[in-house]
Amino acid sequence: MGPSTHSEQNATGGGLINSLNQINSNNTNSNNTTTNITYVDERAKVLNWLSPLQSSTRHNDVRARRQDGLGEWFLQTDEFLRWRDGKGESGKATLFCSGNPGVGKTFLR
Amino acid sequence: MIDRLLEHFRGENIAVACVYCDFQDHEKQTAANMVGALTKQVVNALRMVPPEIEEAFKRAEREVGGRRLQVSETVKLLGRALAPAKRTFICIDALDECSDKHLSQLLTSLQPISQTSPGVRLFITGRPHIRSAVEKYLQGSVQVIPFSPNSQDIQEYLEMRLKHDLDSEEMSPALKADIMRRIPEKIPDVYVIANCIIEAVSNR
Numbered sequence: 001m002g003p004s005t006h007s008e009q010n011a012t013g014g015g016l017i018n019s020l021n022q023i024n025s026n027n028t029n030s031n032n033t034t035t036n037i038t039y040v041d042e043r044a045k046v047l048n049w050l051s052p053l054q055s056s057t058r059h060n061d062v063r064a065r066r067q068d069g070l071g072e073w074f075l076q077t078d079e080f081l082r083w084r085d086g087k088g089e090s091g092k093a094t095l096f097c098s099g100n101p102g103v104g105k106t107f108l109r
Numbered sequence: 110m111i112d113r114l115l116e117h118f119r120g121e122n123i124a125v126a127c128v129y130c131d132f133q134d135h136e137k138q139t140a141a142n143m144v145g146a147l148t149k150q151v152v153n154a155l156r157m158v159p160p161e162i163e164e165a166f167k168r169a170e171r172e173v174g175g176r177r178l179q180v181s182e183t184v185k186l187l188g189r190a191l192a193p194a195k196r197t198f199i200c201i202d203a204l205d206e207c208s209d210k211h212l213s214q215l216l217t218s219l220q221p222i223s224q225t226s227p228g229v230r231l232f233i234t235g236r237p238h239i240r241s242a243v244e245k246y247l248q249g250s251v252q253v254i255p256f257s258p259n260s261q262d263i264q265e266y267l268e269m270r271l272k273h274d275l276d277s278e279e280m281s282p283a284l285k286a287d288i289m290r291r292i293p294e295k296i297p298d299v300y301v302i303a304n305c306i307i308e309a310v311s312n313r
Contacts, residue, residue: 042163043158045166046152046158046162046163046166047149047152047153049166049169049170049178050145050146050148050149050152050162050178050183050186051141051142051143051144051145051146051148051149051183052137052142053128053137053138053142053143053145053146054146071256074254074256075110075113077254079252079254080254082252083230083232083252084114084117084198084230086227086230092250092251092252093223093224093229093230093231093247093250094223094230094231094232094233094243094247094250094251094252095230095231095232095233095251095252095254096233096234096235096240096243096244096251096252096253096254097232097233097234097235097254097256098234098235098236098237098240098253098254098255098256099234099236099237099255099256100236100237101203101236
C-alpha cells in the first residue's frame with residue numbers, strides 16, 4: 001500500500017487504485033496518479049467481468065495457515081532457481097511440482 | 110512461493126497470478142474463468158488496463174446481458190495484459206482437482222502463451238497422475254519435481270501444531286516428545302496424516 005494520498009487533491013483515484021487488491025508495489029506508470037474516480041469504478045467493472053473467481057481470498061487463507069520455513073529446500077533447488085531466473089534457453093518454462101495431497105505443495109512459502 | 114517471488118523481484122516490473130483448483134467448485138472453475146482470473150491479477154499487478162481489454166469489455170456490455178467471455182477470448186486478453194511485464198509467473202495449484210474438460214482447455218490455452226512469451230513461467234502443482242497430461246499439453250517445456258517434505262519440515266510442522274495443544278490436559282511434555290519422535294519415523298512424507306494423529310491425540 002502506497003503512502004496516503006489525501007494531501008494531493010487529484011490523487012484520490014490513486015488511493016482507490018491502491019486499495020484494489022494490489023500485490024505488486026512497483027508502479028511503472030506515473031500517469032496513473034491523475035486517474036479519476038470514474039475510471040476506477042470502470043476498472044473494477046472490467047476486472048469483475050474478466051472473471052467471477054476471487055483467487056486473492058484463497059491466497060490470504062493459505063498465507064494465514066502456512067508455516068514459514070516449510071519446504072524451504074524446494075525453493076533452493078537448482079530446478080526451481082533455473083525456472084525462476086530462466087536465463088537463456090536452459091530454463092524450462094513450466095515447473096510441475098508433483099505430489100500427493102497433503103504433502104504441503106500449496107503451503108510453500 | 111508467491112510471496113517469495115514477490116519479495117525476490119521487488120521493484121521490478123513483474124506479475125504473479127494464481128489459481129487454486131477445487132473439486133467443490135467445478136461449476137465456477139471453467140477454463141475461461143480461470144484464465145480470466147489470471148488476467149485480472151496480471152492487470153492488478155501491473156496497474157494498467159490494456160486498451161484491448163477495455164474495448165472487449167465495452168463490446169460485451171453492448172450485447173444483451175453483458176455476454177460472458179469465451180476461453181479463446183480470455184487467452185488473448187491475458188496475452189495483452191502480460192505483454193508489458195518483464196516476467197509473469199502463473200501458478201496453478203492442485204490442477205488434478207480441475208475437471209478433465211477444463212484441465213485440457215486450460216493447458217491448451219496456456220501453451221501458446223508460455224511458448225511465445227519468454228518471460229512467462231508456469232508453476233503447476235498436482236498429484237503425480239496428471240503429469241502425463243501436463244507434459245502432453247505443454248510439450249517439451251516441463252520440468253518435473255517430485256515434492257515431499259523432508260524430515261526437518263515434518264519436525265517444524267509438528268512443533269507448530271503442538272505448540273497450540275500443550276495446554277490441554279492430555280498433552281504432557283512426555284507425550285509431546287513421543288509424538289515428535291514417532292510420527293516422523295512412521296510417516297515420512299505426509300502432513301495430513303500427521304495432522305490427523307495430532308488431532309486424534311488432542312481429542313479435537
